[in-house]
Amino acid sequence: MSDRLITIVRFIGLGFLEPVIRLARGEEAKKNLTEILKKIVAPIASILIFLFIWQTGSTALYNKEAAHRIEKAFNEQGQEGADAMALCIESGNVSCRPNTLPSPTQVKASFLSLLKDHKIIKADKKAFKEKTAEINKKRAEAGETLIVYTGRPSFVDQITTSLKTVFAGFLLAIFIAVPIGIALGLSETLKSSLNWLIQIFKPVSPVVWLLLVFMIVKTLNKNSDTDSSFLISFISVGLCSMWATLVNTIMGVSTVDKDILNVAKVLKLGPLQKVFKVILPSSLPLIFTGLRITLSVAWMVLIAIELLAQSPGLGSFVWEEFQNGANDSNSKIIVAMFVIGIIGFLLDRIMLTIQNFVSFNKN
Amino acid sequence: MAYLELNNIYKTYGKGTNATEVLSNINLHIEEGEFVAIVGFSGSGKTTLVNLINGLLKPTSGEVLFKGQPVIDTSHERGVIFQNYSLLPWLTVYQNISVAVKETFPKESKQFRDTRVKKYIEMVNLTPAIHKRPGELSGGMRQRVSIARALAMDPEMIIMDEPLGALDALTRGNLQDEILSIWDENKRTALLITNDVDEGIYMADRIIPLRPGPNATLGPEFKINIDRPRDKTLLNDDPEFKKTRNDIIEYLMEIGQERTTTSATEYILPELEPRHFD
Numbered sequence: 252m253s254d255r256l257i258t259i260v261r262f263i264g265l266g267f268l269e270p271v272i273r274l275a276r277g278e279e280a281k282k283n284l285t286e287i288l289k290k291i292v293a294p295i296a297s298i299l300i301f302l303f304i305w306q307t308g309s310t311a312l313y314n315k316e317a318a319h320r321i322e323k324a325f326n327e328q329g330q331e332g333a334d335a336m337a338l339c340i341e342s343g344n345v346s347c348r349p350n351t352l353p354s355p356t357q358v359k360a361s362f363l364s365l366l367k368d369h370k371i372i373k374a375d376k377k378a379f380k381e382k383t384a385e386i387n388k389k390r391a392e393a394g395e396t397l398i399v400y401t402g403r404p405s406f407v408d409q410i411t412t413s414l415k416t417v418f419a420g421f422l423l424a425i426f427i428a429v430p431i432g433i434a435l436g437l438s439e440t441l442k443s444s445l446n447w448l449i450q451i452f453k454p455v456s457p458v459v460w461l462l463l464v465f466m467i468v469k470t471l472n473k474n475s476d477t478d479s480s481f482l483i484s485f486i487s488v489g490l491c492s493m494w495a496t497l498v499n500t501i502m503g504v505s506t507v508d509k510d511i512l513n514v515a516k517v518l519k520l521g522p523l524q525k526v527f528k529v530i531l532p533s534s535l536p537l538i539f540t541g542l543r544i545t546l547s548v549a550w551m552v553l554i555a556i557e558l559l560a561q562s563p564g565l566g567s568f569v570w571e572e573f574q575n576g577a578n579d580s581n582s583k584i585i586v587a588m589f590v591i592g593i594i595g596f597l598l599d600r601i602m603l604t605i606q607n608f609v610s611f612n613k614n
Numbered sequence: 615m616a617y618l619e620l621n622n623i624y625k626t627y628g629k630g631t632n633a634t635e636v637l638s639n640i641n642l643h644i645e646e647g648e649f650v651a652i653v654g655f656s657g658s659g660k661t662t663l664v665n666l667i668n669g670l671l672k673p674t675s676g677e678v679l680f681k682g683q684p685v686i687d688t689s690h691e692r693g694v695i696f697q698n699y700s701l702l703p704w705l706t707v708y709q710n711i712s713v714a715v716k717e718t719f720p721k722e723s724k725q726f727r728d729t730r731v732k733k734y735i736e737m738v739n740l741t742p743a744i745h746k747r748p749g750e751l752s753g754g755m756r757q758r759v760s761i762a763r764a765l766a767m768d769p770e771m772i773i774m775d776e777p778l779g780a781l782d783a784l785t786r787g788n789l790q791d792e793i794l795s796i797w798d799e800n801k802r803t804a805l806l807i808t809n810d811v812d813e814g815i816y817m818a819d820r821i822i823p824l825r826p827g828p829n830a831t832l833g834p835e836f837k838i839n840i841d842r843p844r845d846k847t848l849l850n851d852d853p854e855f856k857k858t859r860n861d862i863i864e865y866l867m868e869i870g871q872e873r874t875t876t877s878a879t880e881y882i883l884p885e886l887e888p889r890h891f892d
Contacts, residue, residue, distance in 0.1 A: 510700040513670055516688050518717045518767075528713060532704045611704035611747060 263604045267291055302355050309354040316349035345578045353582035358589075361582035369405035376400050404563060410590065413564035416481065417546075417553050417598075420488030424545050428493040429538065432500025436534070437526070442501065453494040457552035461487040461559055480562035487556045492549035499541025503534025536610035543602040550595045565591055615682055616643035617803055618667065618771065623676035625662055636662050638829045640676070642822065644805065649797060651806040651814035652832070653862065654824030655870065660807045661697065663824070664775040667805065668694045680771075690718050693769030695777045699756040701748040701763075707735060708744050711763045718767040734766040738792065754785035761789070765796060771803040779809065787846065790817060798842070811862050815855060816844055821862060825869050833869070836862050 260268045270286035273279070317340050325333035339347040353361070379400050387397045404412070435442045464487045472479045507530050515529045557566025569587050572580040623640035626633045636659045644650050654660050665671040666678055669688040678685040680692065688694075701710050711731045719727060735744055738758035748756050757777060764772060774793070778786045794817055797804050808814050814821045815838055823833040840854055849855050 510696065510698055511702065513696070514700045514702065516670055517668065517694050518714050519688055519690060520713075520717060524717075529702065532702070535704075611749065 262607055264600050267294075305355055309352045312351040313349050313354075316351045320347065320349060348578050350576075350578075350581065353579075353585055357579070357582040358585045361579050362586045364579070365406040365583065365586060369407045372402065372405040372408070375402060406568065406586075409563060409565050409568045410594070413553060413557065413566070414594070416485045416557065416562065416564055417488060417549050419481075419485035420492065420549050420553070421546055423486065423489030424493035424496060424549065425542065427489065428496035428541075428545070429500055432497045432538070432541075433504050433526070433531070435497075436501040436504025437530070439505075442505070449494070449497065453498070455491075457487065457491045457555050458559060460490050461556050464490065465560070480560050484553070484556050484560040484562040484564070487560070488549050488553050491552045491556075492545045495544035495548060496538065496541035499537050499544075500534065503537030503541075504530055507533050532611075536606070539602070539606040539609055543599065543606055546602050547595060547599050550591075550598055554591060615679075617646040617648075617681060618642070618644040618805075619677075619679040620667070621677050621679070623666060623673045623678065625659075625666060625671070626674045634828050636828055636830060637666075637673075639831050642832060644803060646803055647801050648820070649804045649806070649818045651808055651818035651821045652824050653808055653811055653814050653821055653866070654830070655826045655866075656809055658824050658826040659828075659830040660809075660824060661775055663830075664694070664773055664805075664807055668692050668773050690767050691770045693764035693767050693772050695757075695760050695764045695772065695774045697776045697779060699748070699753075699760045701756060701759055703748050706745045706747055707740055707751070707759050708732075710748070710759055711735060711766050714763045714767050730766060734762040737765070737796070738762045754781050754789065757781060757789065758792075761793065761796075769802070771805070772797070774804070774806045776807055776809065778813070786813075793817070794843075811859060811866070815840075815858055815862075816846060816849060821858075823862065823866055823869070833865060 257269050257272055260266065260272070267290040270283040270290060274283040274287065317337075320340065321333050321336050324336035328335075336347060340349065379402070383398045390397055435445060461483065464483050468479050468483050468486065472482065511529060511533055515525045520528060553564070554566040554569065556562075557564040558570045559566075561567060565587055569584055572583045572587070620640050620642040623637055624635065625637040626635045628634055640663065642650075652660065652663065662671065666673055667680075667685070669685045669692070672686070680689075702713070705713065708731060711734060712727065715727045715731050719730070732741075732744075735741055738761055740755060740758055740762065743751060743755060748759065751759070757780075761777070772793075777793075778789055781789065790813060793804075796802075806814065806817060811821070819838060821836045821838060823836075825831050825833050836858055838854075838858055840849070840852060
């Protein structure tokens with residue numbers, strides 16, 4: 252049973268847990284302890300060092316900012332003003348708090364407050380739903396539009412929105428890049444006639460894609476009154492991120508092993524059979540490598556695109572907090588940074604697991 | 615008219631000044647039910663010759679006739695066993711053979727195909743590994759899958775391109791016997807390409823050496839007048855075996871030497887004396 256567990260743990264890329272399982276089973280205590288030291292204790296130590304550097308760095312920046320403020324008050328209002336400012340900073344008053352890189356403790360506090368905020372909003376939503384349940388029922392019967400909650404979204408809501416956008420973009424990328432990639436990989440003529448397009452548009456920045464999509468969607472969507480910001484952001488994400496999949500699919504399809512193609516010929520597979528039974532399966536590992544890159548690129552550009560497209564999500568959360576300038580805005584931005592990083596990491600791990608699952612040359 | 619005929623085959627790779635003629639003036643006639651072996655050095659164009667016969671390649675000039683019809687494409691009538699197994703790595707043993715059976719017998723029932731696939735897996739003794747992928751099998755097992763796949767398509771002629779080249783001596787011996795018994799059972803025509811003279815003598819009715827390329831061409835044929843079934847252990851003492859073996863090896867050595875003497879350019883070496891350190 253534990254052998255199975257080890258295989259699963261390795262499969263999903265959590266191989267560092269292997270020595271713990273083996274140790275719990277009582278296997279080679281010394282060897283597994285060194286493994287644990289290497290794979291678990293050392294990373295934890297490095298996290299602690301990171302936090303320490305962050306703490307010292309943010310304290311130093313805080314002191315510098317405070318000194319600057321006191322000096323400024325001294326220059327403008329003399330000694331009295333400087334003393335007042337020093338006292339004010341000492342008391343931790345919001346109005347004169349030095350605004351700089353937040354410390355780990357502040358970030359943690361912000362994280363907790365964001366969670367608390369989420370709970371409040373959730374409760375609020377629930378109450379709203381209960382309150383409007385009956386009216387909505389009547390409205391639905393009468394065929395009128397329903398009353399929906401229009402309050403402020405919580406941080407967790409923003410994450411969900413971002414994930415939705417990234418998945419919509421990712422799906423779009425798959426639906427565009429994989430079929431086109433297969434077609435281009437199969438036909439040398441198509442490939443050479445469209446190669447310029449790929450080479451030119453591949454390095455274009457997300458921001459420019461967003462503007463391009465904006466130009467088109469704005470015109471197409473003129474008559475409908477739906478909010479086009481989601482449409483714009485997910486299409487841009489898809490267009491920015493699809494190139495890795497496109498290039499990898501072309502490569503995978505056009506470089507199928509010659510021996511394998513000979514088999515297809517000797518078996519006399521029809522053209523469709525050849526594509527679905529031989530070419531696609533053998534290029535699947537490369538396609539999935541492309542998809543993995545696509546998803547991580549999609550998540551990376553999503554933040555910038557949401558920020559510019561004014562579409563709800565983590566990107567606009569970061570931008571709003573930056574514009575907001577409240578005393579805990581900076582620490583909220585850092586929270587968002589970590590959340591973005593961790594979600595990106597998890598998405599990559601999920602893709603890696605799927606990739607391991609479909610690739611046949613495991614050994 | 616022979617069963618398989620190769621008439622004045624030339625095969626050139628490349629064009630213009632870069633062209634290299636791999637095969638020149640190949641003439642080969644194989645009768646129905648015959649087992650012919652072609653022996654040659656590595657790099658002499660054996661695989662090119664095989665691909666011309668199975669239809670993967672087209673000759674630059676000359677014609678390949680199979681039952682009187684020119685070969686223009688691959689056909690289910692000619693089963694191929696490739697040198698490097700060429701299994702589809704994402705499919706299991708069963709699926710690899712089932713793909714071939716489905717293509718050859720598209721109109722038969724599922725039941726029929728299933729029994730056929732299982733029968734051939736049984737025949738090469740791979741039933742315990744039926745749901746394994748090629749990556750999990752040893753070289754000998756993979757080649758057995760490849761043999762089962764070729765035979766499951768019920769070809770009239772089996773073309774084998776150094777099928778046992780990469781295997782160890784013991785596995786090799788077993789598979790030679792397996793191939794022979796299958797050939798004997800259904801009296802198919804067989805063409806074996808090999809670099810092992812002993813293997814050729816043990817298995818074939820005729821051995822034809824391929825003179826090394828470029829411009830590879832077939833040498834004089836050697837008939838093997840040893841009664842079947844041949845016994846591998848007794849074969850070594852058979853005077854006929856010894857004689858044929860010596861003749862073929864002598865011939866191959868001769869052309870091997872020819873190759874080295876004709877291709878060697880003379881290098882002028884500087885007149886240097888080793889220095890003496892006292």
